Amino acid sequence: MGSVESYDTAKGRRYRVRYRTPNNRQTDKRGFRTKRDAEEFLAGVETLKATGEFVSSTHSRILVRDWAQVWLSSLVNLKPTTRSGYEYTLGKHILPRWGSHRLGDISHAQVQHWVSELSQQLAASTVRQVYHVLASMLKFAVRDRKLTRNPAEDIKLPRITKRRRGYLTHEQVAVLVEAAADWGDLLATLAYTGLRWGELAALRVKNVDLAHRRLSIVESVSEIGGTLAWGTPKSDESRVVVAPSFLVAPLKRRMTGKRGDDLVFTTLTGTPMRNNNFRHRVFNPALAKVREQDPLFPVVTPHDLRHTAASLAVSAGANVKAVQRMLGHASAAMTLDVYADLFDEDLNAVSDALDREAAAHFAGKVWPEPDLGPLH
Incomplete structure (x- = not known):
């Protein structure tokens, strides 16, 4: 169990939380203005440790540009074109914006704003591809206990207007x-x-x-x-x-x-x-x-x-x-x-075939007026 201690600064009394990480390393976090804030932080740390969701602040300080290389090296069995595409997307769109940020400093609101900005400059399909790379990279950070959550989850993405395919006769x-x-x-x-x-x-x-x-x-x-x-x-x-x-x-x-x-x-x-x-x-x-x-x-x-x-x-x-x-x-x-549009005609063909097969049994049939009774 951790502890809360007070200490004096030029700006007044502050509080420090001492606690151990899951690997039993002693660490602390200081600068809390009130004892209650410090105690709430400590309670949160203990809860995360108990549920296995604790992430060291050291890990969340990893820069995105460094984590991008770790993520890329973790991807196995990628097609050369896919890997090349990821590298291009990182260099062109992601690292210029996020490269110098720490993993733990990225917020959901920032990602949403970035996606909205990209949507004004790029095609919807390109925006989705760029977003996918960032989201996948941050998802891997969560799995590797570098983040407690993925700030790129539940982002509103632009809709893709599909180009009519060129079907030749x-x-x-x-x-x-x-x-x-x-x-x-x-x-x-x-x-x-x-x-x-x-x-x-x-x-x-x-x-x-x-x-x-x-x-x-x-x-x-x-x-x-x-x-x-x-x-x-x-x-x-x-x-x-x-x-x-x-x-x-x-x-x-x-x-x-x-x-x-x-x-x-x-x-x-x-x-x-x-x-x-x-x-x-x-x-x-x-x-x-x-x-x-x-x-x-x-x-x-x-x-x-x-x-x-x-x-x-x-x-x-x-x-x-x-x-x-x-x-x-x-x-x-x-x-x-x-190719859903190609099979629409199949539905008509199926209906026509059923009509032909059933015609002998239902041709000329007079259907009675329905008595809905209690179903009314």
Whole structure:
């Protein structure tokens, strides 16, 4: 049990609390103006010790910039792009604002004000990403007993206005493929398999079974600061995607003369494909060419071809589980969340099918006026 002692200063009597931390280290806190304030502080310390929530004031004085490095080093199995994104967010948005602050000095009100300020400058999705990094870092501080609570909890975040996805029709895909000339087969592969760019760029000859039209997606590549980083697909799960038969011929042409470990899609000099270069040199010019002829043609990105694959699959009758497997989502719930709008038509189809099946039994039926009786 701790104790409360008085001592004299030039400004009058003050009180000091002596107590032991959970690891039995003697410490104190001074400067209380009244004995009651000191006793209340001591009671609070003893309660936190009893409940296991005690945090040493020494720990809460750690600077955010120092804790950021501890937090980063604790993160295992991160994709290189994810780690790079965290480092960028820390350097660009978090450390300039919070780096010199002590962990224990950050308040809920300060975090809310900061988020509100960011919302005036950045897109809602970016604000949420930045907030997530700070909140995760402070949550780790709570788990490591550097803070008793997370001041970034229960923060009001800006709402995201979702951009309408670019779903192309079969005809529109064909037009874009034609405009891309020698690279049209690559666009068709994206639009009819749902591969992410990094998965397509990392696809190797040995992982393509043309006889059965199977593509084994086991690897992905991304570009970080000009350097290519190779790893597993986004969900860390490999999957098998079935390619339409019309893609067999162009895939075979790409693979001819190559060995198993060679990449299916490469630049003209045989180097790995890079998304930004491809967009600048091939995709954007092809899209511009199409839009010159048809100004109403949707403005899309290579990633929108993945969305197109989902749309075309659903319109062909694929259920949510099949679309999930094709796209490599972690769960069918995630697929529904991302593509809920595509399955609205499914609801109409289900209703129409039920109507047809039940028509013979209910056609011409006269329903009696309901007698609600006591339910009134």
